[in-house]
Amino acid sequence: MPGYVSTIIGFVTAGITVTLKDFLVSFVGWFALMGRRGVQVGDWVEIDGTQGEVLEVTALHTYVLEAGNWATSGQFTGRQAVFMNKYAVERKYFNFSTSEQWLWEE
Secondary structure (H helix, E strand, O other): OHHHHHHHHHHHHHHHHHHOHHHHHHHHHHHHHOOOOOOOOOOEEEEOOEEEEEEEEOOOEEEEEEEOOOOOOOOEEEEEEEEEOOHHHHOOEEEOOOOOOOOOOO
16 A cells, blocks of 8 residues: 555656646746846846846746847837746846946947
């Protein structure tokens, strides 16, 4: 009987882990974003090809005010993009504010 109980607990735990994978990875990504090289409100970032200004960073999501071709025009599109924080672990992002690279438009 104890062998069956441990097997059932193992299957239930594996099922919960697979089901909550995105939630768990996003929560871990939030800790990565809160570090020294993370993102803060007001930073200029590029996440998966979307560029703009960070509006809010929560435990699971990052909200970005999208800028259309901001390297040349600097105009916001008015769209708000929402990313799960798992991009900090699984994908790449670039924070222009911490790299001390500034784009100047004359």
